[in-house]
Amino acid sequence: xxxxxxxxxxxxxxxxxxxxxxxxxxxxxxxxxxxxxxxxxxxxxxxxxxxxxxxxxxxxxxxxxxxxxxxxxxxxxxxxxxxxxxxxxxxxxxxxxxxxxxxxxxxxxxxxxxxxxxxxxxxxxxxxxxxxxxxxxxxxxxxxxxxxxxxxxxxxxxxxxxxxxxxxxxxxxxxxxxxxxxxxxxxxxxxxxxxxxxxxxxxxxxxxxxxxxxxxxxxxxxxxxxxxxxxxxxxxxxxxxxxxxxxxxxxxxxxxxxxxxxxxxxxx
Amino acid sequence: xxxxxxxxxxxxxxxxxxxxxxxxxxxxxxxxxxxxxxxxxxxxxxxxxxxxxxxxxxxxxxxxxxxxxxxxxxxxxxxxxxxxxxxxxxxxxxxxxxxxxxxxxxxxxxxxxxxxxxxxxxxxxxxxxxxxxxxxxxxxxxxxxxxxxxxxxxxxxxxxxxxxxxxxxxxxxxxxxxxxxxxxxxxxxxxxxxxxxxxxxxxxxxxxxxxxxxxxxxxxxxxxxxxxxxxxxxxxxxxxxxxxxxxxxxxxxxxxxxxxxxxxxxxxxxxxxxxxxxxxxxxxxxxxxxxxxxxxxxxxxxxxxxxxxxxxxxxxxxxxxxxxxxxxxxxxxxxxxxxxxxxxxxxxxxxxxxxxxxxxxxxxxxxxxxxxxxxxxxxxxxxxxxxxxxxxxxxxxxxxxxxxxxxxxxxxxxxxxxxxxxxxxxxxxxxxxxxxxxxxxxxxxxxxxxxxxxxxxxxxxxxxxxxxxxxxxxxxxxxxxxxxxxxxxxxxxxxxxxxxxxxxxxxxxxxxxxxxxxxxxxxxxxxxxxxxxxxxxxxxxxxxxxxxxxxxxxxxxxxxxxxxxxxxxxxxxxxxxxxxxxxxxxxxxxxxxxxxxxxxxxxxxxxxxxxxxxxxxxxxxxxxxxxxxxxxxxxxxxxxxxxxxxxxxxxxxxxxxxxxxxxxxxxxxxxxxxxxxxxxxxxxxxxxxxxxxxxxxxxxxxxxxxxxxxx
Numbered sequence: 001x002x003x004x005x006x007x008x009x010x011x012x013x014x015x016x017x018x019x020x021x022x023x024x025x026x027x028x029x030x031x032x033x034x035x036x037x038x039x040x041x042x043x044x045x046x047x048x049x050x051x052x053x054x055x056x057x058x059x060x061x062x063x064x065x066x067x068x069x070x071x072x073x074x075x076x077x078x079x080x081x082x083x084x085x086x087x088x089x090x091x092x093x094x095x096x097x098x099x100x101x102x103x104x105x106x107x108x109x110x111x112x113x114x115x116x117x118x119x120x121x122x123x124x125x126x127x128x129x130x131x132x133x134x135x136x137x138x139x140x141x142x143x144x145x146x147x148x149x150x151x152x153x154x155x156x157x158x159x160x161x162x163x164x165x166x167x168x169x170x171x172x173x174x175x176x177x178x179x180x181x182x183x184x185x186x187x188x189x190x191x192x193x194x195x196x197x198x199x200x201x202x203x204x205x206x207x208x209x210x211x212x213x214x215x216x217x218x219x220x221x222x223x224x225x226x227x228x229x230x231x232x233x234x235x236x237x238x239x240x241x242x243x244x245x246x247x248x249x250x251x252x253x254x255x256x257x258x259x260x261x262x263x264x265x266x267x268x
Numbered sequence: 269x270x271x272x273x274x275x276x277x278x279x280x281x282x283x284x285x286x287x288x289x290x291x292x293x294x295x296x297x298x299x300x301x302x303x304x305x306x307x308x309x310x311x312x313x314x315x316x317x318x319x320x321x322x323x324x325x326x327x328x329x330x331x332x333x334x335x336x337x338x339x340x341x342x343x344x345x346x347x348x349x350x351x352x353x354x355x356x357x358x359x360x361x362x363x364x365x366x367x368x369x370x371x372x373x374x375x376x377x378x379x380x381x382x383x384x385x386x387x388x389x390x391x392x393x394x395x396x397x398x399x400x401x402x403x404x405x406x407x408x409x410x411x412x413x414x415x416x417x418x419x420x421x422x423x424x425x426x427x428x429x430x431x432x433x434x435x436x437x438x439x440x441x442x443x444x445x446x447x448x449x450x451x452x453x454x455x456x457x458x459x460x461x462x463x464x465x466x467x468x469x470x471x472x473x474x475x476x477x478x479x480x481x482x483x484x485x486x487x488x489x490x491x492x493x494x495x496x497x498x499x500x501x502x503x504x505x506x507x508x509x510x511x512x513x514x515x516x517x518x519x520x521x522x523x524x525x526x527x528x529x530x531x532x533x534x535x536x537x538x539x540x541x542x543x544x545x546x547x548x549x550x551x552x553x554x555x556x557x558x559x560x561x562x563x564x565x566x567x568x569x570x571x572x573x574x575x576x577x578x579x580x581x582x583x584x585x586x587x588x589x590x591x592x593x594x595x596x597x598x599x600x601x602x603x604x605x606x607x608x609x610x611x612x613x614x615x616x617x618x619x620x621x622x623x624x625x626x627x628x629x630x631x632x633x634x635x636x637x638x639x640x641x642x643x644x645x646x647x648x649x650x651x652x653x654x655x656x657x658x659x660x661x662x663x664x665x666x667x668x669x670x671x672x673x674x675x676x677x678x679x680x681x682x683x684x685x686x687x688x689x690x691x692x693x694x695x696x697x698x699x700x701x702x703x704x705x706x707x708x709x710x711x712x713x714x715x716x717x718x719x720x721x722x723x724x725x726x727x728x729x730x731x732x733x734x735x736x737x738x739x740x741x742x743x744x745x746x747x748x749x750x751x752x753x754x755x756x757x758x759x760x761x762x763x764x765x766x767x768x769x770x771x772x773x774x775x776x777x778x779x780x781x782x783x784x785x786x787x788x789x790x791x792x793x794x795x796x797x798x799x800x801x802x803x804x805x806x807x808x809x810x811x812x813x814x815x816x817x818x819x820x821x822x823x824x825x826x827x828x829x830x831x832x833x834x835x836x837x838x839x840x841x842x843x844x845x846x847x848x849x850x851x852x853x854x855x856x857x858x859x860x861x862x863x864x865x866x867x868x869x870x871x872x873x874x875x876x877x878x879x880x881x882x883x884x885x886x887x888x889x890x891x892x893x894x895x896x897x898x899x900x901x902x903x904x905x906x907x908x909x910x911x912x913x914x915x916x917x918x919x920x921x922x923x924x925x926x927x928x929x930x931x932x933x934x935x936x937x938x939x940x941x942x943x944x945x946x947x948x949x950x951x952x953x954x955x956x957x958x959x960x961x962x963x964x965x966x967x968x969x970x971x972x973x974x975x976x977x978x979x
Contacts, residue, residue, distance in 0.1 A: 020395070026290040027336035029391035030398075050337075054290040061292055082395070085334040086292030108406060113398030246294030 016211045019081035019110040025053040030082040046200045055240040055258035060158045061086050063188045067154040068095040074153045078104040079160035083117045089124040100146045106130045134176040152184035162192040185267045192217045196259025223261045230265025237263040278303035289337035313368045323372035327379025348373045427524040435460035449496035465492045482517040502531040547602035550616035559676035567672035573627035573636035576665040576683035580695040582621035596653040604646045633668040640664045640698040661696035685709045716768040730785045733955040735948045738940040745803040748786035749955045775809045791829040797965045805837035810844035813852040833863035860885035889918045893929030899938040915943040
């Protein structure tokens with residue numbers, strides 16, 4: 001049985017979803033056969049993918065802690081995916097219990113699961129929307145209930161923007177968010193790049209393209225350009241493990257293997 | 269064994285499993301976490317009462333921390349087997365540490381596998397349930413959106429129809445059924461071809477084909493349809509193409525708004541905008557548009573004619589018999605005019621009792637003259653309105669010109685001016701346009717029409733001519749004479765514009781301006797020369813004398829300039845004093861009472877009657893320039909005696925006498941001999957700017973050598 005009996009056209013599980021594939025990479029079981037099949041193919045082509053995803057997840061954790069240390073207590077995590085170990089609200093609320101988090105994802109299953117998970121948490125919620133639909137996200141009552149736009153905010157686009165093709169003008173989308181971010185806000189971005197493992201990039205991109213989730217890898221300069229208007233928090237745009245590691249021991253000898261860039265920008 | 273050994277083991281463990289699973293910890297935290305597990309395992313292995321379930325707990329703990337990768341288990345088991353015994357050392361009472369380690373490892377593997385299975389099943393369960401919820405929500409959203417659409421479709425005031433790409437109508441909403449008078453069943457049997465209206469432009473169905481082929485997504489237009497009962501409706505239609513998932517045309521949706529009422533209202537408004545409601549003739553707007561059409565495009569050899577009609581004495585009919593009779597009269601006239609005209613001729617009512625006939629494609633003046641004759645003849649028969657039998661005549665201005673030589677405004681104006689000539693020539697006739705006369709009239713009209721604006725723009729100025737006491741040649745007064753510095757015609761004397769000002773009524777404003785200007789100047793002279801300053805004499809037109817405001821104007825001007833009334837003289841003509849009206853006399857009496865000097869100007873030019881003068885409060889007579897002619901030669905004895913007699917009479921009435929137009933020494937001598945008190949004329953000085961008077965006042969001596977000689 002490829003599809004569960006409840007599958008319908010409206011909730012598309014005929015195609016792998018990046019959110020659920022990501023969950024599988026991280027060792028989760030919140031995924032369907034089609035997701036696992038895709039993930040296994042990807043791992044076959046590129047055995048280190050789970051490590052890359054772990055590095056990405058670890059960067060998310062470190063960046064949220066950093067933001068809390070800078071006084072940020074409200075977060076908008078766009079492209080949050082399936083909740084798993086080390087979610088933003090887990091990390092943030094451990095650091096500061098009054099942190100408020102709104103997740104955004106376009107995948108209805110991820111949203112339904114997140115909502116179930118968050119049902120007991122009054123300071124966290126999820127909105128189903130597309131990153132590109134800035135107005136819908138910012139006008140959503142849940143966003144308005146939990147987030148105060150006059151105060152600094154942490155906006156997270158972790159492993160998100162490489163799913164926005166150049167046609168859709170990602171820099172412009174980021175700029176629209178920047179406009180509503182109060183001074184002192186932060187933008188957290190991690191982004192797939194071909195610059196770490198050029199040998200792997202093409203086949204990986206092709207796989208995602210066939211799966212209906214086209215992936216646009218970008219260079220360091222391109223990633224930096226996406227953060228136009230933000231001051232880059234040191235160390236700037238770096239391979240993921242190099243962004244403020246917990247300890248030198250956490251940095252691999254070959255951080256470029258973790259072929260994604262991490263960067264945090266501050267709105268002055 | 270030391271804690272340091274435990275820590276070293278935990279670090280090795282962390283090293284072995286890092287990257288095999290995702291856990292939310294950095295390496296240091298991970299090592300610390302594993303140190304806890306290490307201690308549990310060591311304690312269990314060394315416990316007096318060995319409990320292998322501790323191993324199970326450690327396995328469960330690892331899965332809980334999200335060590336879900338199977339490589340983690342393999343590395344962990346290998347490390348325990350190889351390194352844990354070394355941590356235990358040779359503890360007393362531990363018969364078989366090797367066996368305990370193996371048991372702990374086995375139960376840890378079992379605990380790990382069990383927990384991982386549970387975790388996976390839970391997560392699968394969670395994700396399946398999330399899927400179910402997501403689907404339910406999607407279905408609810410779909411149902412809600414379908415319900416919304418259905419409600420919109422059913423309750424919309426706008427007509428909505430859905431059709432396939434072959435033109436079959438598949439669904440229609442109640443509004444559309446009502447609009448067309450077909451029920452749902454009848455409608456869905458119809459094909460779009462039944463919706464064609466004979467007046468549809470070719471582009472309508474062409475556009476439709478483009479839509480069906482997917483070359484456009486929608487179009488809008490206004491289009492007529494037949495209803496089921498054969499009636500016609502005007503609609504505003506929007507047709508949209510709906511595509512399937514792959515972007516191919518799937519079906520079409522038409523939205524129709526009934527705009528029949530708006531259309532008929534528009535037609536009515538359009539008619540109203542171009543027609544006169546009383547006579548149903550075209551109105552001024554239509555005349556303007558028709559002329560604009562005629563004059564648009566190349567003129568070539570085309571000619572155009574225009575009759576401008578004005579009924580004679582219509583006002584009398586209206587005033588004496590009432591507007592109702594007047595209106596009926598106008599309707600009959602309109603109908604007669606219509607009967608006179610044929611193709612290419614437009615009859616219009618311009619307003620009031622003015623009508624216009626535009627004649628297109630004329631060959632010469634005689635065409636339009638013939639039409640004017642026809643109109644005059646048609647008016648000959650009396651018009652019956654109720655019990656009144658009215659004879660109405662009309663004056664017609666006829667213009668016929670090449671299109672190339674004129675424009676709509678000039679054509680209308682020329683006909684209008686020509687019509688006034690027909691009136692002046694005796695009414696009940698037409699007059700033909702005459703270029704020269706027209707130009708004169710236009711010039712007069714232009715002057716008249718621009719005069720008030722010219723006052724505002726300060727185009728007028730005043731010159732002064734001295735009035736001398738003949739006895740000793742001393743300057744006693746000045747006559748203020750208005751001039752117009754016209755931007756195109758140059759400096760104009762009063763003879764060019766005073767009559768026009770009188771006709772148009774502008775004289776009131778102009779006269780007020782001259783009065784003010786002259787008094788201002790009088791004030792200046794008084795300031796400079798004290799009692800030696802002359803009085804100023806200002807001409808007052810008959811019309812001004814009929815304005816009650818004249819007294820107030822004079823008073824205010826005197827007060828404003830701080831002048832004694834006696835320093836102002838007003839000159840009137842005999843004409844102004846004729847007639848029986850009491851108004852002018854009252855005004856004059858008031859002015860006289862104030863102490864303002866009153867002079868009768870140009871005396872002797874018309875009918876005059878000296879005893880009659882007694883009725884008026886006058887100070888002075890000014891003898892017309894014509895007397896000066898008779899005073900020129902010694903042979904004009906009669907004239908000299910008449911003047912002498914006039915002067916005597918005037919003096920008897922207590923009036924002083926001024927001689928005008930003194931150009932020669934002889935005239936001067938004789939007027940003085942006849943007893944005239946003062947004189948003016950080019951012999952002394954022509955009119956000039958105020959500075960000329962300044963110079964005269966500054967000279968201590970009398971200015972004229974002549975006077976000495978004559979003495």
